[in-house]
Structure formats: C-alpha cells, structure tokens
Amino acid sequence: MKFETRAIHVGEEPNLKPGGSGDVAHPIHLASTFARAKVDEPTGGYEYARTANPTRDALEKRLAALEDGQYAVAFASGLAAETSLILALVKAGGHIVAFDDLYGGTRRLFAQIFEPNYNITTTFVDARDPGNVAQAIQENTQLIWMETPTNPLLKLCDIQAIAGIAREHGIPMVVDNTFASPYFQNPLALGADLVLHSTTKYINGHSDSVGGAIITNNAAFYESLKFVQNAAGAILSPFDSFLILRGSKTLAVRMERHQHNAMTIARFLEQHPRVKQVLYPGLPSHPQHELAKTQMRGFGGMVSFELDGTLENAKRFVETVRYFALAESLGGVESLIELPAIMTHASVPPEVRRELGIADGLIRISVGIENVDDLLEDLENAFNKAF
Ligand code: P1T
Numbered sequence: 001m002k003f004e005t006r007a008i009h010v011g012e013e014p015n016l017k018p019g020g021s022g023d024v025a026h027p028i029h030l031a032s033t034f035a036r037a038k039v040d041e042p043t044g045g046y047e048y049a050r051t052a053n054p055t056r057d058a059l060e061k062r063l064a065a066l067e068d069g070q071y072a073v074a075f076a077s078g079l080a081a082e083t084s085l086i087l088a089l090v091k092a093g094g095h096i097v098a099f100d101d102l103y104g105g106t107r108r109l110f111a112q113i114f115e116p117n118y119n120i121t122t123t124f125v126d127a128r129d130p131g132n133v134a135q136a137i138q139e140n141t142q143l144i145w146m147e148t149p150t151n152p153l154l155k156l157c158d159i160q161a162i163a164g165i166a167r168e169h170g171i172p173m174v175v176d177n178t179f180a181s182p183y184f185q186n187p188l189a190l191g192a193d194l195v196l197h198s199t200t201k202y203i204n205g206h207s208d209s210v211g212g213a214i215i216t217n218n219a220a221f222y223e224s225l226k227f228v229q230n231a232a233g234a235i236l237s238p239f240d241s242f243l244i245l246r247g248s249k250t251l252a253v254r255m256e257r258h259q260h261n262a263m264t265i266a267r268f269l270e271q272h273p274r275v276k277q278v279l280y281p282g283l284p285s286h287p288q289h290e291l292a293k294t295q296m297r298g299f300g301g302m303v304s305f306e307l308d309g310t311l312e313n314a315k316r317f318v319e320t321v322r323y324f325a326l327a328e329s330l331g332g333v334e335s336l337i338e339l340p341a342i343m344t345h346a347s348v349p350p351e352v353r354r355e356l357g358i359a360d361g362l363i364r365i366s367v368g369i370e371n372v373d374d375l376l377e378d379l380e381n382a383f384n385k386a387f
Helices: 003-009 054-066 078-089 104-118 130-136 159-169 219-232 238-248 251-270 289-295 311-320 350-356 372-386
Strands: 071-075 095-099 121-125 141-147 173-176 194-198 212-216 275-279 302-307 336-338 362-366
Touching (some): 054 071, 054 238, 071 219, 078 141, 078 194, 078 212, 095 104, 104 121, 121 130, 130 159, 141 159, 251 302, 311 362
Parallel strands (some): 095 121, 141 173
Antiparallel strands (some): 336 362
C-alpha cells in the first residue's frame, strides 16, 4: 500500500463480520471500562480504557503505518510522549545527547524537570556535524535525541550518519519528526530506533487536538512504552484519537500544498529588501539543502526569517498580518506566525538563544494551505506597515 492509501485505510477497515456494523469511519469508544462474561476472558482483549481503547488502537495502527513502522503508542501531547519515552528508556543518573536547537518545551523538560529531579543530564550539541554527537557520548549516555528539521531554525542533522554512531555505541536514537511529517521523512528507514511526533501539528492538521506519539520497529522498546503508557497514564483520549484519525487521511494532500505555498513564500522573502535572512530547507541557499534532498522527500511548510529592522518592526509585522494568526503551534491548515524568542522559545535562556541564532526579531511562519496569492499580499502589506 502506498502512503496515501495507508493514511486512509490502515486502522479503519470496516468490520463486516457478524455483529460488526461496517462503519467506514471508526467510532469513538467512550467507555472507561469493558465488561466481560468470564473472569479470565476480557471481551475483545479490552479491560480498562487507560490500558487500551478501540479508538486509540485504531489510531496507533494508522500512525505506525504512516511511518512504515510496526508499533505506535499514542499519548496526551507531544510532551507527554517525550516524558514517557524518557521514563521508558532512561534511568536516574543517565545522560542524553540532544541537538541544541529543539522545541523550547523539549529543552525545558530536560533542563528543568529531568536534570534537577532525576539527575538525568543532557549535553546539547550542534548536531549538524555528526562528529559533535559522537564526541558528547559518555559512559552513562542512554539516549540520542534529534529533531530535524529543527524548531525554529530549520537546521538538519544527518539521520543515517548519527544512527550509525548510535548503533556503534548501542544507544537508542529518537528523531522528533514533527516538522517534516511522515509524508516527507521517515527516520526509521534511515536507521533511527524511534520516531516521535507532536500529532498536534501536521498529522492532525486542523489545530483542534493536542496529542503525541512514538513509533518504533523494536518490540522491546514498544513493550516498555506500552507499560509506561498504562502505568504512568499520559494517554490520548478517544475523541482526540478520532480527530487525529480523521485529520491524518488528508496528510498527503495537505503536505503537498503546505510545501508549495512555503516554497513560494520563501522565494518571495528571499528577494525582499527588508529581509536579512530566510531559513527554509527547500531553498538552494540553505546550507544543508543537499542533505535535505537526500533524506527528505520534500521540505515542509515551516519558514523562519529575520527582518532587516528592529524588534519593534518585527512586532508590528506579526501584529499586522491578517490571514496569519499570531499564535504558537504549527502544522494546521491555517497559516500562523510568531516570534520564537518571545513565544515558543521564551523558556530557552537568552544567552543560549543568542548562541544558537534565535534572534529577538526572528519570525517563524507555519504556512497554511490557503491560496498563496492571498498570503503573499498579506505579507507585502505587513512589510509596508511595519516599516
Ligand atoms: O505541544 P505538544 O503536542 O506537547 O508537542 C511538543 C512539541 C514537540 N516537538 C516539536 C518539534 C514541537 O514543535 C512541539 C510543540 N511545538 C509548539 C507548540 C510550537 O509552536 O513550536
């Protein structure tokens, strides 16, 4: 089955057996508990809805299929997935090697929860050079954590090269694939052990559900994650499972349009006299454009850029646009705009932001699937009003 077909059919095969109702769209099972006739025989394998629920099971099958993986585990948010992954794979006193450019909340989780409370330390490295990852590995390193492209600077790391290093040291490697989406990049196929998604973003795609998931081909990791999902309990609700199942059916067509619009806008920004720098992996000017072409099938819908002006200009710009909502998050059908230094990455210490290149005036846009001419007109108007 090809991607588009998997995204519609896997996990939602109509039940045509006697007693089945043939639903073409998976029903939302709200029961918190499931009755059984005999003590030792849970009906259909279901006991209590934290442990397993038919709607979440359907979604987990779908998510595994999207990454062409065997197993998926769904959680209440991207961060709940991250927390559960660390609980499953890292012991107190352990160590993580992570890309230094990450979603601000991921860095906050490592630095403000796992380090002070559980002595799980993290070394943040510029993973654009795989050698930096190799160099940071310690005796107690238990996880390699990559995000590519990164949030918000759209930096890439070479998944295959870093997976080789991870394998050499016997350390599991996870890739947060939220920005690329499984339509444009499949880290498992490139050697990663686990893939993580904030399903809140492209996979759901309609800005109406918060969720997260981890996909793997490793049965032992899957068992650990299932155990933590039930034992720690950060589960995805049946209604969110339904919404994400529904959203994921159009992932392929949405991503094509996101990419088309993002490329058009990145080119427009690149030639604009009021723009200092545009970050988009699809532009030949992106320093890792060649790597993007080898490990991704497309470049996604996220674009970051820096105005040639002051923070005041940037604030006026993001407050002036009409179709781009001034909001955190990304990956929905509607365009969003934000200032990472003040919004999504405010929890990253200012000196770290400066070191990484997250300038105060950096603007991040999540390009939606509106008509791109309207978006261009909106941006042009904002340039005129901001300066
Ligand atoms: O928001 P949540 O579903 O908990 O997912 C966290 C998360 C994980 N990984 C990446 C790459 C992310 O971008 C996020 C969430 N990001 C935003 C809310 C944002 O605006 O960048």
